[in-house]
Amino acid sequence: MEPDGSIESASVIRVVVLQVGEITASAFRSYSNLIMKHRVMPLQGVFGYYKEHQKSPFSHQPWSSGSLRFNFILGGSSRSPWQEFVAQRKIHGVIGVCHCPRMPDIAAAYEEFVLACKAYPLAQVKRCIAFDPNTEQLAEEDPQRRNLVILSGADQQRLEALLVSVMHDFAACVLMALESWVLHVDPIAAIFLSPLDNPNVTPNEDAAKLKKKRLARHPEAIGDYCLLAGSPLDARSHYARHRARPPHQQRRPLWLAGALEGHVSTLAVEKGRWDEDLEEEIRTKYSEIVPLYRKAGAMIFELEALIKVARFICRKEMARDVVDLLAQAVETGRGLQNPSDLLVLYIEVCAHIPAAGVRAQGSLLHAPGGQAVRAAGVKIRRCQRAAGAGPGVLVLQGAVPRALPQPGVSSPGAHISQ
Template identity: 45%
Template sequence: MEPDVSIDTSAMIRTAVLPIGPIPLPLFRDYASMLSPFCKIELSSISSFYTEHQKSPFANQPWDSGGSGLRFKFVVGGSPPSPWEDFQSNRKTLAVIGICHCPSSPDLAAVADQFAAACKAYSSSLVQRCFAFCPGDSQLEDDSKKGGNLILFPPADRQTQEFHLQTMMQDIAASLLMGFEKWVLQAESGGTILKTPLDSQASLSSEEVIKAKKRRLGRAQKTIGDYCLLAASPVDANAHYATALELARLTGDYFWYAGALEGSVCALLMDRMGQKDPALEEEVKYRYNSVILHYRKSFIQDNAQRVSPLSFELEATLKLARFLCRRELAKEVVELLTAVADGAKSLIDASDRLILYVEIARLFGTLGYHRKAAFFSRLVAQLYLQQENRLAAISAMQVLAMTTKAYRIQSRASIAPSFPKVNCNASWHSLNIFDY
């Protein structure tokens, strides 16, 4: 399970942003923050970098319409590979961006080697670029490092560097798009095997083998739909999802049916370009309730202790709650969040529960239900403290400190009589929770 998920997460290209070589942390954060304005690259801006001459499988890609573009999700520090990458392509790390501070790394050859080594952890990545900032004169004159994945950013003012960065992101977007096209063309020619941990736990009887062969085509169509979303082509995505839904229905592949239906909702919203109307909202609610139902139907009792689709069911419920999250629909949202909170008790992974409680607290806060948000923030703090390390304890106290206004937390160790206050050096047991 991942934090900050929404319906349109399915259309975001996961990009790892990694420090390469010795780089001061404040500098790394500053350079990484420069990527934020480029989380969406318009299709119309990458045409000069797009060099593919074969017929694109994205026949309905809106190159000329404003607002259509590739969307990036920058993961600073990267993330480990997910066992569910075949099921949801947006979980793959599809691009890697390294950030290097040249004055701290004078040997660019070593930087290139370190970056190549770092990229090996991301076997699914289609594009790798290392941005080296503030190179010296000797580094700029080193022709051996030009033209590869190492991109030098000469010393310049912020605006110039951001313009250079925008150009590089357009190049990355075009390279990714060409990579998506190659993947889809290969998948359409057959031979793509797609599995999830649910499959690996299933028995390998002859009946299961036959069933798996029948399901292969539907799963391939669903995954092609995923790549269409990543390529900002919702019309093409919807066509592939429709085929995947029919094939999954015929073969009883409930888990992949739910995944294809989720993707179709994302495609629908992308095609509407962010518009919201009552009819669209009702359609999203109808489809997502079906998504939740089919994730529930895919539960296999034999796998319950090892792997379960429950996290996907709860994540889908959170996505719907976030989509509907506003005061006039508070009753529906509260019901959804209550269902998620109940389901969290059955999750195997404690980190999944942590993420769920954080997201529930955030959504209750968005609704203005600050006491409920504070309650779930307290659960977050408790989960942090169960990790029994200093950093987790500090995190727990910080979470609690954010809830003081709504939940009234006071340290017994504090001398001042004013209320409320938090002593962030106090232990959990020295805190009084006042709930009037």
């Protein structure tokens, strides 16, 4: 189970940020903070670095109003078993951070970066950014190291200005990589599988059936990439194609739920702000999505869907509904076997209680399902120990776990502060 999910998570591009060579924790944190300022990049700024090598498959790209959204994962990330089901769970880019004063041999640092990138074979865009070089290191720039960027900003302001250019170029390359995937993917040969699919399919077992399954899943995959590319209108048309297929062709509950959830994300991204009509539509769609995930046996996605809706409506006047959703998540989550998943679930549940205005123990206990939600807080420490988390991961003495907000659409209620 993944933390910090939001209604628009499907539109967020994952990029890992790695330490390259010797670098202090404070220096890595400082440089990473500069990179993370670019979590939302307007397409208008990216356009100057974009090169259309062939006609874009995103015919409704909102260049003047859209954005690319990024989730920069510090220190690396493991491969998600669900990455073929949801494109958002793939790692699409890698950024290396090198501190030149502690790593005088830039060539060696770059080789280390190239080696580290092999852990992310699906990442199409890679950049190794070398900060604070001296004169000799600047002279080491080599055209053959095409993914190496040496930034020589004399002061913070100059450095940030240079990094803006680097990040816009990075975003443009990611966009072009998404375009290339959509243009060249073979719906027959592509692997559109999830952990719930039968892995023991023999080569000659219903080849026609396998072909139909892949063709049916192809529109949803294209929709996912359109959404990542910042084109919700294109994404919605592909999700609609998936849902419009005859029942005998595509009515797999997992993939139907995925297409519905992608559709909801397009609404949130396109609207860009909360309103009552959007909230009503989101709640209606998720009332279909949650049972579909349950029917498919995808408990992780069922739980994440419940948390996303609770987060979206999280404000005082909706406290009863929020606690109901959280209690449902806690009850469903009893079937989780992985301690790390349980830990994430309980942290997410407890993080939303105060934001909904359910602060006093009495009001929580008297809310529907309140006892189950309150019990989640008690279980967090147990899950921390089982998952091997250190005591510094979370402070529970009088404090509430805090979820990091995703960029974009927000509910009118209180946010959970960082």
